[in-house]
Amino acid sequence: MQQNRSQRSMAQIRNERLWRWRCQWAVVTLAAIGIVLYNAAANLWLLRPTNCFYSTTSLPQIIEQTCEPCLETAPNSIVVDDPISRLDLNLGRWDNTRSYKLFDYAAVGDMYVDASASRQVALATQSSIERLHELLATTAHWSGPVSVAVFIVGDELRLLRAFTMWLFRCQPELYSRMAIHVATPGLKLAVHGEVPSWARNCDAKPSLMGKGEPDSAWRSRHPYPQNHLRNLARKNCHSQYTFLVDIDIVPSKGMAEELDIFFTKTPKCELCAYVIPTYELDTRVANFPVNKKALLRLSKNKLAVPFHRRVFIYNQYASNFTRWESTGGNESLATHVSHNVTNFELLYEPFYVASDTVPPHDERFLGYGFTRNTQVYEMFFVGYQFKVLSPVFTIHWGLQLRRNSPPWREKQKFKNNKRFETFRRELFARYRRDPFQLLKKNLETKKL
Ligand SMILES: *[C@@H]1O[C@H](CO)[C@@H](O)[C@H](O)[C@H]1NC(C)=O
Ligand SMILES: *[C@@H]1O[C@H](CO)[C@@H](O)[C@H](O)[C@H]1NC(C)=O
Ligand SMILES: *[C@@H]1O[C@H](CO)[C@@H](O)[C@H](O)[C@H]1NC(C)=O
Numbered sequence: 001m002q003q004n005r006s007q008r009s010m011a012q013i014r015n016e017r018l019w020r021w022r023c024q025w026a027v028v029t030l031a032a033i034g035i036v037l038y039n040a041a042a043n044l045w046l047l048r049p050t051n052c053f054y055s056t057t058s059l060p061q062i063i064e065q066t067c068e069p070c071l072e073t074a075p076n077s078i079v080v081d082d083p084i085s086r087l088d089l090n091l092g093r094w095d096n097t098r099s100y101k102l103f104d105y106a107a108v109g110d111m112y113v114d115a116s117a118s119r120q121v122a123l124a125t126q127s128s129i130e131r132l133h134e135l136l137a138t139t140a141h142w143s144g145p146v147s148v149a150v151f152i153v154g155d156e157l158r159l160l161r162a163f164t165m166w167l168f169r170c171q172p173e174l175y176s177r178m179a180i181h182v183a184t185p186g187l188k189l190a191v192h193g194e195v196p197s198w199a200r201n202c203d204a205k206p207s208l209m210g211k212g213e214p215d216s217a218w219r220s221r222h223p224y225p226q227n228h229l230r231n232l233a234r235k236n237c238h239s240q241y242t243f244l245v246d247i248d249i250v251p252s253k254g255m256a257e258e259l260d261i262f263f264t265k266t267p268k269c270e271l272c273a274y275v276i277p278t279y280e281l282d283t284r285v286a287n288f289p290v291n292k293k294a295l296l297r298l299s300k301n302k303l304a305v306p307f308h309r310r311v312f313i314y315n316q317y318a319s320n321f322t323r324w325e326s327t328g329g330n331e332s333l334a335t336h337v338s339h340n341v342t343n344f345e346l347l348y349e350p351f352y353v354a355s356d357t358v359p360p361h362d363e364r365f366l367g368y369g370f371t372r373n374t375q376v377y378e379m380f381f382v383g384y385q386f387k388v389l390s391p392v393f394t395i396h397w398g399l400q401l402r403r404n405s406p407p408w409r410e411k412q413k414f415k416n417n418k419r420f421e422t423f424r425r426e427l428f429a430r431y432r433r434d435p436f437q438l439l440k441k442n443l444e445t446k447k448l
Pocket of ligand 3: 337338339340385
């Protein structure tokens with residue numbers, strides 16, 4: 001009996017041991033599987049796609065961005081609505097004389113690339129800070145991409161920063177198809193600085209007065225590098241054609257669309273430049289002329305005159321306004337070539353649309369005098385044919401009168417006059433032509 005009991009307990013004990021051993025194994029196996037699964041999950045997590053999405057809804061538009069690789073990209077509205085704040089003034093690129101630093105795309109709208117690809121013509125322009133507000137008028141009727149180069153001295157960068165923020169908030173459609181570039185004297189003259197409060201206020205008017213009026217003595221110490229800015233704006237255009245204007249030249253209504261149609265059906269012409277006639281408009285005129293016919297009515301009443309007719313007639317004379325006006329505006333509304341320029345002359349400086357393979361603007365001309373017309377002059381040497389378009393036109397608000405320019409401007413003109421001597425000798429050497437017998441004649445005859 002006793003033996004029987006002990007035999008049973010022996011069997012029980014063996015059984016229990018077997019079960020314990022099985023349990024231990026199960027625990028170890030589960031732990032091992034757990035570790036393997038954990039490792040796999042951790043690896044998957046580390047190898048996950050590095051796309052991160054974020055959106056900020058506090059801004060005028062919802063901005064969604066994908067970044068790769070994922071750096072520190074916390075939602076950052078500062079970066080989005082204040083792009084100029086990121087401008088590193090230690091970078092940029094130098095001009096040929098290391099006098100100016102140029103910054104491409106200090107700010108660029110998110111539709112600039114698309115607009116450049118889908119439109120035939122990009123508008124390029126340049127400005128100093130105190131005239132930059134004119135950009136709103138210049139682009140009022142322009143629906144295509146806009147590339148603008150801005151000259152900044154001292155602490156004016158804070159004004160450009162503010163204006164960019166204001167545009168982003170208050171003119172989002174315009175901003176979206178715009179690219180802003182910056183040029184500044186290279187001697188560490190530009191600094192960031194406090195942004196004025198109007199930057200975030202759409203009820204406010206941007207106040208862009210920097211160190212002084214456009215003609216102030218302060219400005220005279222920092223010659224406005226017009227041609228650097230023109231090249232900067234031009235070279236950052238990505239459409240087939242570029243239309244370079246001064247900041248106060250306003251395209252007629254629907255011009256971007258009209259030019260799209262015109263250039264789509266016009267065979268590519270390597271050496272063609274399409275001139276857009278420019279008129280000055282009396283500021284008493286309340287409304288921008290809706291079309292050529294309306295413009296010619298104003299012209300008849302002496303409320304509109306060809307650009308620079310009083311200040312310097314040779315500026316646009318070769319465009320032949322008499323001929324352009326001779327239709328009375330009774331013509332096709334579709335943009336077409338009205339006539340060829342047949343009497344090109346020295347100092348002719350029309351605003352024109354062309355492929356940006358035209359010669360660059362010579363950056364040795366600083367400040368005023370010989371900046372734009374020297375470039376047009378070189379086009380003539382290259383063999384460009386100038387064709388005047390109709391019924392599109394551009395407007396300069398305000399009739400211009402011949403007035404005495406400040407002494408510093410005269411000084412700049414005098415210097416540039418001397419540089420022109422070198423320039424025309426170079427053209428002669430390069431193209432082996434002297435169409436105006438300038439090397440023989442003196443420049444005296446046409447005084448600027
Ligand atoms: C303008 O065109 C007319 C022909 O319509 C011509 O007689 C005249 O000489 C031209 N003037 C200029 C300045 O080209
Ligand atoms: C233009 O048309 C108007 C009438 O519509 C006419 O009076 C005028 O003479 C025409 N002008 C020209 C230059 O054909
Ligand atoms: C303009 O000049 C070109 C040659 O460059 C010529 O083929 C064309 O017929 C001219 N156009 C007009 C309207 O005179």
